[in-house]
Amino acid sequence: MNMIITRRLFERRPPSREAKIIYIFCEGARRELAYFQYFKEMDSRINLEIYELNPHEDNSPLGLLEIAKNCILVTAENPEPKYNLQDQDEVWIVLDSDPDKGNSRRPQISAIKSEIESHDRWSLVESNPCFEVWLYFHGQAEFADFKGMEACKTWKQKVNTLLAGGFDSRRHPIYIADATENAKANFFLDEAGNLKIGSTEIYRLSESMLRLLGDRIRDAKAKLDT
Template structure:
């Protein structure tokens, strides 16, 4: 059983209230989820995204738990983040988690715990986050044979010749929301069935703070610029790698 703690939310003076909405996101994945969610800050100046794993680097927590796939590990890290950064009433805390890493009992403990805390939310994907990414590019899974996480990850990586790039997905988030909601067989059940995901609920919450004009500007202006910068960075890395190979000969 998870024991509740006090002091999860700091009191914030009115004169310190921000002019943006903070989404603190705890991701299980080490790369894909953070890379994806960081891009949402480009949609609007009214949005700020904190990836908890990047904010909290605590050796004591690392040594305290034998496995990171445990409710206490996830929750204690969130508590550490709040103690370190502070939250106000308008902020939202989201846990983005994969069904395949947890037992049914662990998932239920997390869901029950979050339901008891204001603005604490949990969204699950079955079996993994790549199900959500898949629905950016495809309406359903009719032509997909993927079942295991590795299969979904391989399929996502093969969508584009250069492999997975979150920039190739971010402009399609509204399509992904529609596809995921259509496939959600039980919206009131927090635990999705296989090849279903609840991540659309987090995206809908974020998009409330992005106007149609802002989204259009992102797609037409900011996104192409990010693509160009990404390509320059990729080419620079290739040049550096090439120089290293030559120097080693």
């Protein structure tokens, strides 16, 4: 895998509001933000809005849902939300499955899934146990199986050993199409219908992004081989 990648692979183009906007709300304030920002800067034809959490905001699953609602939904108490959602736009909430000390995450995630059913084009995607599962599939086609894989810390260490210098959000996201294929092929649920450890639903979000960016990704990757 050739990792010599710069943003000069991508030609800046004028923005167009005719294209849909994909709004992304992540509980992680650093790695997830840097990953999705890569695509926002790549090509203005994909209109991404990645909400940046501040340290004082509630990044629990239900807290993140409330942030998304306050940013998007028009109500009597909130007549002018941060974002102007249009009919073609999508809203994605990106969460980890890793349980907290009170084991409150699963009930919260279930509550979010029920609530967003009433909102068109709102989706929730999980990674079990953490976002690094998604990053893993950028360079790996096989389902992960290693000691301690139930812990986020172990996944962070694993991803760093698979790529020289660790996963670099300035370069490696270009392999999003590979990650989509790999993650989808290794997506499994347990008997209760929850994600198995080592599975991620982020491929669903990436499929939506690739419908807009697919040609640009292929063109950029082709330049790496010339």
